[in-house]
Amino acid sequence: MSKPKTLFDKIWDAHVVKQKDGYPDVLFIDRHFIHEVTSPQAFDGLRKRNIPVFNTKRTTATADHNVPTKDQHLPIREALSRHQVETLRKNCAEFGIELYDLGHPFQGIVHIIGPELGLTLPGMTIVCGDSHTSTHGAFGNIAFGIGTSEVEQVLATQCVLQYKPKTMRIEVNGKLGKGVVAKDIILYIISKISASGATGYFVEYAGSAIENLSMEARMTICNMSIEMGARGGLIAPDSTTFNYIRGRKFAPQAEAFEQHVEQWMELKTDAGAVYDKVLTYDAADIAPMITYGTNPGMGIRVTDRIPTENELKEISEKNSFSKSLEYMGLEPGSQLLGKTVDYVFIGSCTNARIEDLRLVASIVKGKKKSPHVEVWVVPGSKQVEEQARKEGLDKIFEAAGFELRGPGCSACLGMNEDKIPAGKYCISTSNRNFEGRQGPKSRTFLASPLSAAAAAITGKVTDVRELL
Amino acid sequence: MNNPRTTNNDEPITIRMSKEKFLTLQSTAVPLAVENIDTDQIIPARFLKATTREGFGENLFRDWRYDGDGKPKVDFVLNNPTFTGKILVAGKNFGCGSSREHAAWALYDYGFRVVISSFFADIFKNNALNNALLPVQVSDAFLKNIFTAIEKYPSAIIEVSLENQFVKLPDGTKESFEINPYKKACMINGYDDIDYLLSLQEEIKEFDFKSREPQATSY
Numbered sequence: 001m002s003k004p005k006t007l008f009d010k011i012w013d014a015h016v017v018k019q020k021d022g023y024p025d026v027l028f029i030d031r032h033f034i035h036e037v038t039s040p041q042a043f044d045g046l047r048k049r050n051i052p053v054f055n056t057k058r059t060t061a062t063a064d065h066n067v068p069t070k071d072q073h074l075p076i077r078e079a080l081s082r083h084q085v086e087t088l089r090k091n092c093a094e095f096g097i098e099l100y101d102l103g104h105p106f107q108g109i110v111h112i113i114g115p116e117l118g119l120t121l122p123g124m125t126i127v128c129g130d131s132h133t134s135t136h137g138a139f140g141n142i143a144f145g146i147g148t149s150e151v152e153q154v155l156a157t158q159c160v161l162q163y164k165p166k167t168m169r170i171e172v173n174g175k176l177g178k179g180v181v182a183k184d185i186i187l188y189i190i191s192k193i194s195a196s197g198a199t200g201y202f203v204e205y206a207g208s209a210i211e212n213l214s215m216e217a218r219m220t221i222c223n224m225s226i227e228m229g230a231r232g233g234l235i236a237p238d239s240t241t242f243n244y245i246r247g248r249k250f251a252p253q254a255e256a257f258e259q260h261v262e263q264w265m266e267l268k269t270d271a272g273a274v275y276d277k278v279l280t281y282d283a284a285d286i287a288p289m290i291t292y293g294t295n296p297g298m299g300i301r302v303t304d305r306i307p308t309e310n311e312l313k314e315i316s317e318k319n320s321f322s323k324s325l326e327y328m329g330l331e332p333g334s335q336l337l338g339k340t341v342d343y344v345f346i347g348s349c350t351n352a353r354i355e356d357l358r359l360v361a362s363i364v365k366g367k368k369k370s371p372h373v374e375v376w377v378v379p380g381s382k383q384v385e386e387q388a389r390k391e392g393l394d395k396i397f398e399a400a401g402f403e404l405r406g407p408g409c410s411a412c413l414g415m416n417e418d419k420i421p422a423g424k425y426c427i428s429t430s431n432r433n434f435e436g437r438q439g440p441k442s443r444t445f446l447a448s449p450l451s452a453a454a455a456a457i458t459g460k461v462t463d464v465r466e467l468l
Numbered sequence: 469m470n471n472p473r474t475t476n477n478d479e480p481i482t483i484r485m486s487k488e489k490f491l492t493l494q495s496t497a498v499p500l501a502v503e504n505i506d507t508d509q510i511i512p513a514r515f516l517k518a519t520t521r522e523g524f525g526e527n528l529f530r531d532w533r534y535d536g537d538g539k540p541k542v543d544f545v546l547n548n549p550t551f552t553g554k555i556l557v558a559g560k561n562f563g564c565g566s567s568r569e570h571a572a573w574a575l576y577d578y579g580f581r582v583v584i585s586s587f588f589a590d591i592f593k594n595n596a597l598n599n600a601l602l603p604v605q606v607s608d609a610f611l612k613n614i615f616t617a618i619e620k621y622p623s624a625i626i627e628v629s630l631e632n633q634f635v636k637l638p639d640g641t642k643e644s645f646e647i648n649p650y651k652k653a654c655m656i657n658g659y660d661d662i663d664y665l666l667s668l669q670e671e672i673k674e675f676d677f678k679s680r681e682p683q684a685t686s687y
Contacts, residue, residue: 017675018668022649026668028675038568040519045662055676066517080517087519131567131591147569147595148521149661157665159672163648165590195504196561199590229564231590295504295564320503320559413566415513422536434508434565436531 004270006167007236008202011142011267015125017159024161030124032059032154033110034097036066036088037415038129042152043091053095054158060119061092061099064109068417069378069405072102081416095155106249108381108407111135111349115219116383118248122237122264127154132349132431133232134225138218139245140237140267142202145226165231166200166276169269171207174283179465181359182217183351183429183448185209186224187289189281191299199229201277204269209283210235215244216355223350224431227296236268288464291433291446292336293324298433300336302451302463308332327435328443329423336445336461343426344375344456345438346402346449348412351429352380354387356449361396363453363467369401370459376418377402378410402456414439427455488600489658492629493581496553497618500545505558506565507592511574513566524570525577550622554581557614561585562603563592572599582628584635586611597651598661604628604635610643630655 005013018026034042039061046053053059066081076082085102092099100106106113111132114120120136126143127133129151136143150160172185190197203225210221218235225233242261245251252260287301300306306325309318309332325332346352346360357379369375377397379385385407388394397404411418412430419439420426426444429452430437433444445461454464515527532544540547556575562585563571572595575583583596584604596603606614617624617637627636630652636642653659665672 017672023664024648024650026665026672028672028679030679037516041521041569044520049662051666054672065513084517084519129567129569131565145567145591147567147572147591147598149569149595149598153662153665156662157669157672158676159665159668161650161661161665195564196587196589199561199564199587226565229561229589295506319501323502413508413513415516419514432506432508432565434506436512437508440512440531440536 004273006273006275007140007204007267007269008142008167008234009273011123011125012164014123015142024163026159027125027162028159029127029154030058031114031119031126033114033126033128033133034059034061034151035110035128035130036063036084038148039151040084040087040091041148042129042155043095045152046095046155049156051156053097053155056096058158059097059155060114061088061097062107062110062113063088063102064407065409065413066416067102067408069408069410070417072406078417105382105386108379108383109349109352109409111219111223112353112380112384115139115215116248116381118245118251121245121251121260122241122267127160131226132223134230135219135223135349137222137225137232137234138215139241140234140264142232142234144232165202168198168201168203168230168277168279169275170203170205171278171280172205172209172283173207173280174209176209176283176286179288179450179468180286181448181450182213182220184286184289185283186221187291187296187299187446188286190224190228190296191289192281193228193279193297195227195295195297196229197297198225201230203230203233204275205233205235207280211238214355215240216353219353220350224296227431237264288448288451290336290451290461291444292328292330293321294327294433294435295324296431296433296446298324299446302447302461303337306330306332306334306336337463339461340425341373341427341445341455341460342424343420344373344452345378345411345420345426345428345430346452347376347378347380347410348430349380349409350431351449352378352384354384356429357384357388357393358391359449360453361393363450363464364400364402364457365396367400367457369456373456373459375400375402375456376405376411378405378418379407381407400456411438413437414442420444427452427461490581490600490602490630490655492627492631493554494625494627495555496551496623497555497557497584497614497626498545498551498553499615499618500556500558501615503559504561504564507563507568507571508565510563510571511568516568516570521573522577524574525579528574528578551618554579555584555626555628556580556582557584557611557618559585560587560608560611562588563596564589567591567595569595569599572596572601576601584611584614584628597655600655600658602628602630602655604645606635606643606645610635613637613641
């Protein structure tokens with residue numbers, strides 16, 4: 001019998017076109033997503049070499065990072081942003097790539113539209129010039145972010161040169177407590193292992209708490225794998241996965257689908273396969289989480305105090321710790337609970353799927369936002385927006401005083417028009433709390449959609465369990 | 469040296485030289501003793517709107533370098549004329565966060581050719597290597613020595629030899645660093661990954677075709 005393999009190894013090995021001493025593996029890529037920010041220089045490279053796209057069917061484009069979320073039917077106001085989106089349009093037309101542009105019913109954040117269109121499937125290799133490509137791993141595939149030079153490699157050859165990373169298994173077992181959702185699980189894990197704790201690894205998430213999650217929730221977990229340094233994260237596909245995929249636009253249909261399910265059922269780690277590292281957590285230990293600092297590893301239970309310098313595990317981190325708290329305008333050892341927030345951002349590839357909007361609606365239904373808080377709800381895609389309207393969520397948000405916008409990356413990254421003003425506190429369902437991430441000098445608290453909704457109602461950092 | 473042209477019994481590979489070559493560098497260095505420097509600090513997203521690779525150096529470390537009115541912040545090291553050079557020395561986990569290659573382009577465009585740290589984020593490391601910017605990973609202890617050396621003598625010349633894979637301080641102390649032989653050869657010779665991949669086109673085509681068959685797990 002052959003040596004037991006991890007799921008990661010199985011998929012990787014099945015995609016190696018060439019292995020050669022001293023060289024990185026030539027890894028074949030099944031699905032490539034592109035967007036306006038990290039692709040223009042790659043297309044320029046093709047033009048300079050005078051070569052076509054290797055296989056246009058394997059690349060799909062959308063505009064998301066640099067688009068406004070208001071008045072999407074009008075020309076983009078800002079000249080440079082407009083130029084970038086127009087460049088994507090021009091490149092896709094010239095090279096023959098399918099583009100879901102502004103106004104198209106499939107437009108949205110690249111990591112949200114892939115899965116909802118059935119382009120993201122188990123067993124694949126998937127890349128995109130965006131670090132949150134790890135999201136797609138929720139379907140049991142190898143998905144990771146790449147730089148623009150690598151985008152050019154994929155366009156030109158449908159391959160990337162990669163060294164095989166080490167493997168890590170993270171198990172979460174048991175039942176989640178009241179008010180605890182996928183975002184809390186991943187913020188908890190990152191707070192335990194730090195923002196660099198999984199660098200050099202590819203993570204497989206497993207255990208009963210993970211198996212019981214919906215696809216949307218699994219995507220939230222895999223999405224933030226990069227925030228602990230991992231290139232990606234994946235979850236073995238199961239009936240939850242297959243039920244999600246069934247009937248999606250570009251997924252195999254009818255008999256072909258059933259044939260694929262048979263194949264996909266084999267996508268799991270063999271008994272006795274060895275990982276380079278294994279971590280195990282108890283779901284009962286996880287509470288609603290929030291970050292207080294300027295990297296996603298700086299997270300605490302919402303009811304905990306911010307640590308003091310003396311409580312930090314690594315002495316070397318002290319320097320960055322005080323810089324971080326100074327930026328955030330927070331005192332070591334203080335409580336975040338009750339801290340006034342100015343903005344609430346519900347959106348991003350981490351938490352802008354329909355289930356996230358339902359979670360928010362479950363908290364705010366029949367309530368009004370706190371008067372001093374501005375609340376933006378930005379659906380991850382046109383389809384999510386349509387679905388929210390169909391379910392009447394838009395009415396709930398409107399009645400609460402929330403603003404439901406058009407799809408895009410929005411205030412997650414401080415690139416488009418949606419920015420949090422300097423000095424303001426934003427509780428955000430996005431993935432990064434870096435200095436200035438949501439706009440110059442903006443201050444970010446990362447939390448779940450439930451916790452963000454609770455803060456929108458009370459106007460301050462709140463333990464959502466008190467509202468349930 | 470492990471030269472990709474001659475490894476194994478395979479056919480020799482024609483690789484066009486398209487990048488600047490790197491062999492060894494002797495330069496003063498700029499100390500930035502901050503950990504977890506993410507690519508949003510290196511180049512904030514609002515400066516990623518260009519469609520070319522050039523000009524990003526202007527906005528390197530934009531929000532640490534300038535205040536809201538665009539005036540240089542005197543306490544930031546890039547604004548301190550005492551520290552200059554082609555080597556940036558930074559705290560551990562440099563380049564974490566976003567995959568934006570613009571971070572590597574900005575460092576290169578500003579004039580850096582080497583970044584020394586005790587730990588690099590994966591995607592940044594790849595991006596740097598693809599852009600003739602050498603990421604050099606040293607031990608925590610040696611990193612501390614480098615910081616001490618340049619803070620004491622800002623004119624200290626640090627030697628980074630890619631050929632022999634070491635970093636040497638003026639007092640003669642040195643530490644070796646790791647780099648993959650393929651990437652090393654690429655940097656030394658100015659090779660480009662795409663040229664290598666293009667040479668494999670026929671094999672890739674066959675793979676692409678086979679992977680579309682219904683019994684394959686991918687398509």
